[in-house]
Structures are given as structure tokens and as C-alpha cells.
Amino acid sequence: MSSQANRSNHQHISEPQQIYLDYAATTPVHPEVLDKMVQCLSFSGTFGNPASRSHSYGWHAEELVEHAREQVAELIHADKKEIIWTSGATESNNLALKGIAQFYSGKGKHIITSQIEHKAILDTCAELEQQGFEVSYLQPEKQTGLITPEMVQHVIRPDTILVSLMLVNNEIGTLTNIEEISEITRNNGTLLHVDAAQGAGKVSIDVEKTAIDLMSLSAHKIYGPKGIGALYARRSPRVRLKAQIHGGGHERGMRSGTLATHQIVGMGEACRLAKTQRIQEQQRISILRGKLFTGLQDLTPIILNGHETQHVANYLNVSFADTQKADLIINTIKKFAAVSSGSACNSHQSSPSHVLTALGVAPYLAENAVRFSFGAYTTEQDIETVLTALKAVLQPNTRNTQQPLVQLI
Structure with a gap:
């Protein structure tokens, strides 16, 4: 420069x-979130590695991580065992789409999304197309940006393995009727992924009432820190994912890497607020x-x-x-x-x-x-x-x- x-x-x-x-x-970052995060950084705080199982430093860090996992789960009415920590919604989207596509490719290779998704979805779909998957991009209603259940019903097929749509559009704020779309995907035996980075904390989310199988979340859209997010992956009926990051088997083997306790605690508190x-x-x-x-x-x-x-x-x-x-x-x-x-x-x-x-x-x-x-x-x-x-x-x-x-x- x-x-x-x-x-x-x-x-x-x-x-x-x-x-x-x-x-x-x-x-x-909300002041209360910042206070919680600071307590996890210094020697006098809970700075240990949550994966260290042989001493109290690790145990205390793990306790905070699991408490934050529960706070995130409560925001979307999920079980805390269904929350996978990631570096943000972009990684969550990548893990959801690539993980599903690669695990279920034997069942089918058709994916549905829309033309107005976040680039983390569109670029990932473009990569999957290079790997032999077929992607249908729904065109939204003119001017309003609505993606309707009828649009999904029109293109869904027996070999459609995944539908991925955002809950709230990040540029225009339009809401997607995920509840009705989830009925279509569940009846078709198709998995539904929802990018809720812009919807969490703004609309009521209940993944148990709504047949959502995967959901991406981000902390820095709700007054939490950057660099931390989560992916909800349903346990019943169980959603299977092919891991994209390997090395240590963290997060039940679905996302390896040392957990950043301070960021995770920050996201948990942000979700609570x-x-x-x-x-x-x-x-x-x-x-x-x-x-x-x-x-x-x-x-x-x-x-x-x-x-x-x-x-x-x-x-x-x-x-x-x-x-x-x-x-x-x-x-x-x-x-x-x-x-x-x-x-x-x-x-x-x-x-x-x-x-x-x-x-x-x-x-x-x-x-x-x-x-x-x-x-x-x-x-x-x-x-x-x-x-x-x-x-x-x-x-x-x-x-x-x-x-x-x-x-x-």
C-alpha cells in the first residue's frame, strides 16, 4: 500500500x-459477553485446554464449554449434544453442505438452494458441482426476495439429498417460510439445512417443532466475538456428516481443533442475552x-x-x-x-x-x-x-x- x-x-x-x-x-461485543471472555484468558482465570482430561485446568475449561453449548442449544430449542463448535457460520455452512453431500452421495447427488444465499453457500455449491453434484438454484420472487414452499416442491426429487436455505436474507432481511418447507423435505426424505446467521436472536427458532436437520449460527451477529460459530446437527433422526477438518477427533470427530474457550464462552453468553x-x-x-x-x-x-x-x-x-x-x-x-x-x-x-x-x-x-x-x-x-x-x-x-x-x- x-x-x-x-x-x-x-x-x-x-x-x-x-x-x-x-x-x-x-x-x-456486549459488555457482559466481554467480561465472561476475559475470565478465560489469564492464568488466574479458566485458561486451560478443554481437551486436557488429566487435571483441573482442563476440567474447568470443559465445564465452561459445555455450559456454553447448552446456552446455544437453548436459543434454538435443541439438545446441547447437537451443537458442534466451528469458527463461524461460513465454516458451519461448508461443513453442512460438504459433509452431507459426501456422506449421502450414494443416495443421490441433487441439492437445492437459492440464488440469494450467502456466498458461503453459493461458493460451496459451486465446488460441489465440480465434484459431480447437481444444484438447483431457486429464483426468488421479484422485488420481495421470497423463496416459497411451492418453489421447493416444484424442483425436489427422489434423489434430492439436501435443501439449504437461509432463514433471514443478509441483504434485504426477508424471512423464509422454513416451517412449511421443512414439511416438504421431511416427507421427501431430504435433509434441510438452514443458514440462521442473520436470524438467530431476531426470530423465534425451534428446531424440534420444525423439521430442521442442520443449522448454521454465528456469534458476531448477536453481540458475541468474531471467529466462533456453531452447527446444529440433529441426533434423532440422526444426521451424519463427513468431517472436513481432521486431527484429534474433537467435537465427536466432526470438527477437530483445540476449542477456543474464551470465544465459546462469549458465544454462549451472547445467545443467552x-x-x-x-x-x-x-x-x-x-x-x-x-x-x-x-x-x-x-x-x-x-x-x-x-x-x-x-x-x-x-x-x-x-x-x-x-x-x-x-x-x-x-x-x-x-x-x-x-x-x-x-x-x-x-x-x-x-x-x-x-x-x-x-x-x-x-x-x-x-x-x-x-x-x-x-x-x-x-x-x-x-x-x-x-x-x-x-x-x-x-x-x-x-x-x-x-x-x-x-x-x-
């Missing part, structure tokens, strides 16, 4: 703090989302990307339709708030979001889209600040002098 680029980065860091509206990318605060937080954030959406509508023509009602409160993805003012609007927003023009996992790419493209959003609207995502530290004043900044540059009193470019959603 050039010295000029370095100076530019330092200047950016020293600028006044932006309002954080990118909780879909990551969340800050998410379970207790979910309903209240969704109600609070829903008000903030509505305030921002209405405020933007009053200022400029926008199009909602995602479903109007079937969504979580945390995300709002809109395209700014006034091509003459879109750059001004987006630059103003980014001056005051940390937002995303797509998913953080694709931020290095200049091409339009694959999610918005699959929704049929016109290229110019996809390029002028912004994802706002709200969380624990978002306030009504934050929303007011963004809207006030936009009012200052858009002069709303002249807005209706011209015909709107598109119908407001």
Missing part, C-alpha cells in the same frame, strides 16, 4: 465517529426502521428491496430512484452513517449485489441501493440525524415540482 493511501486511511479513522447502521455486517432480549428489541427496532423508511419516502423517490411485511425489523434495503440526486443522497448518508451498499462479504467487488440482481432490480437501482441495519445501540436520534442531513441537501419543499420517477413503495 502506498504512503499516500496509508495517510488517507489514517485521516479517515481520525474523522468524527459515524452513526453505526451496519449491524448486518457485524455487531460490537439474545434469547432474553429478542422480543423487546424487535419491537424497539421496528419503530426505528419505520421512522427511517417513512422519512426517506417523504424526501425522495425510493424503492423497497425486500418484502413489505415478511421481514425482520433489523434491516432496511432501499434503492434511490432519482438518478440525478442518487450520488448526492448516498454520499450524504455515508458521511454521517456507516452503512452498506451490499453485503460486507462482497464489499471488495464493484459489481451489483447478486441478491438484488436475482430480485430483478434494474442495474441502476441496484447500484443506488443502500442497506441500513439497526441494532442495540441504534437510537431515534441516530435516525433523526440521518434524515436531517438529507433534508439539508434535498430541499424537500421543491420535491413535488416534478413527476416522481417511480411509485413509492
Whole structure:
């Protein structure tokens, strides 16, 4: 990196703090989570290797790991023996898809997913296609991003071994009707994997009531640390996986590697807090989302990307339709708030979001889209600040002098 680029980065860091509206990318660690983690790092704390069975340092670490396993299981109404520790949702997705495909390849080689999944799913499916598997990519409903049970029913086959769909889309917040889809997969003898990285802590999850066989979870989306996640794998009826990481037989042979006690404890505590605060937080954030959406509508023509009602409160993805003012609007927003023009996992790419493209959003609207995502530290004043900044540059009193470019959603 050039010295000029370095100076530019330092200047950016020293600028006044932006309002954080990118909780879909990551969340800050909750203070209570941090306290629990710190207690597992020093010599005076529980720093031992959980796999060390010959002394108390290892025993105490193992106790904390198993307690955290139970906390994660409680968030999704699972048995703690069904929780496998991973490095995050990306690894969980890889283990689920590759592990199932390779173990059940004798039964069939057909997999179903959708065009708007996270890249951890899409890239893994592309790799499985190279290994001889056939993947059907469901096209979502235009504009809303819904993946319906009827879509799954239309393409499922006797040789379909796995359906993998996300619970909440990471760019538009649209919810998938997993409950009805699970009935289809169970009746067909097909396994169902759900990427719940963006859904855990936001919607009620019960893997016992719903016939979900595998579920990916991530700590850093729910105020836990980065670098830790989990995969739920059903024990009855038992789901079998071919391990992808070997060396030591940890996690019942399904994922080898020394367990990071401090991160695991952090994820457990984050799940505990998410379970207790979910309903209240969704109600609070829903008000903030509505305030921002209405405020933007009053200022400029926008199009909602995602479903109007079937969504979580945390995300709002809109395209700014006034091509003459879109750059001004987006630059103003980014001056005051940390937002995303797509998913953080694709931020290095200049091409339009694959999610918005699959929704049929016109290229110019996809390029002028912004994802706002709200969380624990978002306030009504934050929303007011963004809207006030936009009012200052858009002069709303002249807005209706011209015909709107598109119908407001």
C-alpha cells in the first residue's frame, strides 16, 4: 500500500465517529459477553485446554464449554449434544453442505438452494458441482426476495439429498417460510439445512417443532466475538456428516481443533442475552426502521428491496430512484452513517449485489441501493440525524415540482 493511501486511511479513522447502521455486517461485543471472555484468558482465570482430561485446568475449561453449548442449544430449542463448535457460520455452512453431500452421495447427488444465499453457500455449491453434484438454484420472487414452499416442491426429487436455505436474507432481511418447507423435505426424505446467521436472536427458532436437520449460527451477529460459530446437527433422526477438518477427533470427530474457550464462552453468553432480549428489541427496532423508511419516502423517490411485511425489523434495503440526486443522497448518508451498499462479504467487488440482481432490480437501482441495519445501540436520534442531513441537501419543499420517477413503495 502506498504512503499516500496509508495517510488517507489514517485521516479517515481520525474523522468524527459515524452513526453505526451496519449491524448486518457485524455487531460490537456486549459488555457482559466481554467480561465472561476475559475470565478465560489469564492464568488466574479458566485458561486451560478443554481437551486436557488429566487435571483441573482442563476440567474447568470443559465445564465452561459445555455450559456454553447448552446456552446455544437453548436459543434454538435443541439438545446441547447437537451443537458442534466451528469458527463461524461460513465454516458451519461448508461443513453442512460438504459433509452431507459426501456422506449421502450414494443416495443421490441433487441439492437445492437459492440464488440469494450467502456466498458461503453459493461458493460451496459451486465446488460441489465440480465434484459431480447437481444444484438447483431457486429464483426468488421479484422485488420481495421470497423463496416459497411451492418453489421447493416444484424442483425436489427422489434423489434430492439436501435443501439449504437461509432463514433471514443478509441483504434485504426477508424471512423464509422454513416451517412449511421443512414439511416438504421431511416427507421427501431430504435433509434441510438452514443458514440462521442473520436470524438467530431476531426470530423465534425451534428446531424440534420444525423439521430442521442442520443449522448454521454465528456469534458476531448477536453481540458475541468474531471467529466462533456453531452447527446444529440433529441426533434423532440422526444426521451424519463427513468431517472436513481432521486431527484429534474433537467435537465427536466432526470438527477437530483445540476449542477456543474464551470465544465459546462469549458465544454462549451472547445467545443467552439474545434469547432474553429478542422480543423487546424487535419491537424497539421496528419503530426505528419505520421512522427511517417513512422519512426517506417523504424526501425522495425510493424503492423497497425486500418484502413489505415478511421481514425482520433489523434491516432496511432501499434503492434511490432519482438518478440525478442518487450520488448526492448516498454520499450524504455515508458521511454521517456507516452503512452498506451490499453485503460486507462482497464489499471488495464493484459489481451489483447478486441478491438484488436475482430480485430483478434494474442495474441502476441496484447500484443506488443502500442497506441500513439497526441494532442495540441504534437510537431515534441516530435516525433523526440521518434524515436531517438529507433534508439539508434535498430541499424537500421543491420535491413535488416534478413527476416522481417511480411509485413509492
